[in-house]
Amino acid sequence: MLNNLYRKLHILFASSVMLIITLVISFVVANTVHTEKINESTLFQRLTTLLIYQVESASSDMDKSLTAYEKSYHIFSLINDTKGNTIYQSDFPFPTPADNLLHDVEKQISTQPLSRTESDTTSQGGFLEIRGKHHDTYFVIPATIRTANDTVYHATFLYQTASLTDILQKTLPIYLLIWFLACIVVIVLTRYLLKKSFAPTERILQSQKDFVATASHELKSPLAVMISNTDMLLDNVPLNEQARQAVQTIDFECMRLSRLVKDMLLLASSDAKTWTLHKSTINVDTLLITLYETYEPVCMKQNLELKLHLSEESYPAMLTDKDRLFQILCVFMDNAIQHSKNNSLIEIEVIANEKNIAFSVVDHGQGISDEDKQYIFDRFYSGDKSHTNKSNFGLGLSIAKELTQMLNGTITINDTAGGGATFTVKFPLK
Missing domain, CATH: 3.30.450.160 (Beta-Lactamase)
Structure with a gap:
């Protein structure tokens, strides 16, 4: 930013x-x-x-x-x-x-x-x-x-x-030379002054990023110990109802904090430019079926209908990082599940042509206001101003956007006809 x-x-x-x-x-x-x-x-x-x-x-x-x-x-x-x-x-x-x-x-x-x-x-x-x-x-x-x-x-x-042309031919070259020299001086000088003025802010932001990365790494081990111990208590130790509820609450919050730490580590590695890509030629049909099979049980548990629209013709082969693309689509699916109403429909669509391929996740939920759309991909931004949804940290869509940029794609959001939101990620086919 x-x-x-x-x-x-x-x-x-x-x-x-x-x-x-x-x-x-x-x-x-x-x-x-x-x-x-x-x-x-x-x-x-x-x-x-x-x-x-x-x-x-x-x-x-x-x-x-x-x-x-x-x-x-x-x-x-x-x-x-x-x-x-x-x-x-x-x-x-x-x-x-x-x-x-x-x-x-x-x-x-x-x-x-x-x-x-x-x-x-x-x-x-x-x-x-x-x-x-x-x-x-x-x-x-x-x-x-x-x-x-x-x-x-x-x-x-x-x-x-x-004539005017004669006068300009005689005088204009020297003025053009002055203009170009002034342009070079202005560009260099403004760059230098802005670098000087931004240096303190960059140092502060860098220290914040370093702190987030360090804190996230340090939190991984104690969280893993806490989760394993709460699982042991729930599985092997006889507890009364009140104690069991307390341990279950601790386990839920630990899992929630673990997801937050994982997201913060992803963003820290993005800021440090240490994300790596492992590109390979992937089969789009297989990727979509895997996504469907992963989220079908989750949707059934949430009383949601999940529909995958596959073309009768095979999709073109795509050279990309399969895990990163799957991660982007998972963010879309998680967001759609969180904001869908009971018994509503979530759709997975793909549109491909000779130049581009676009993946869309369509929900028919509450939708996103025009005011929120311009900030929806910012870190820690949430359309839920009351923060009643404790599972949403406002990091998923920002991670999806940065992953999309790494893969040279574009990410957009549009309203779904009849209500809801449609998230689309488009990539060029090479």
Whole structure:
């Protein structure tokens, strides 16, 4: 149970911290993308200003003046005179054809307050952003340029911005590396801290387990002596009725305590991981008949009907520990007998297919409440809150669950139609 709690807390803490780190990195990446856009916008505006100065001062050699900037920064330039004739146009491809982009620019410029009219000085027509046909984005600055010799030009400058994919390809690897390094550090650190915090509790639990194992071993011998002596008194010594009842009570309680010690030794060996498995190929039909023959006299004594449902076809051979499987089914049978009403039915069923085989013990007794179902396999848990049933210690089902896990199976409980409980253990067939 402590290991399960440790794993859950480890996952919870590591996931929480990594979620926070992920959110922080996501915010940083988003801020980086935004900053990159601002930097591109600033750079484009400054370069456009330089290009306008070049056109103002070098109208006679415009090609040479503009080509150097365009090759270095990939800025598209279109220069027209006042009559609409093209004086200069850049020649490098965009994902969207330049004519389509210029058409969109003209449509946006026509809606702006500043129109392309001649003015006494050079002026810019604002800062625009347009989208192409292939998810490409462009910054646009229209301008009216008056040169030193009073020649007026209408200019349009375009700059393709870096796409989100381009920005992420450039910045994301370093952030992913930081994320993975942080993940490793968080996992190691939380594991170390949880181990430190769980160490005192683990020591206490281990000391309790050691005590239970030692006490159970020490109790075996005196219990065996007490049982043998009470049997001798009952068989060979003449006793009055009151003394005989007292000895019988002692014998009953000794047997009850002996079963408790046996169960505690089983759980102690489970905690110490000393349970051994002796797997062999078993005949399921033979196992079921043995189980039926073992419990038929007990059921008859308790006024219960026991029914074994066998398939007409033989069940597939099963590789498992026969004694451990039989022990699980015995726990189911004991539980069913304890909680069945007089003259009710207990059924043993098996369902097998190519992949799995499931053993079920069905009783038609008082059933188990939904509240008790989630705790029914816990150690020392009993649905009988008044503890009137002295033969039930609340260990049988917990032992069955641990044995099932050892055999790589699953154990479940369901309600029986009409009342009662159905315990099922399922194993894979290999």
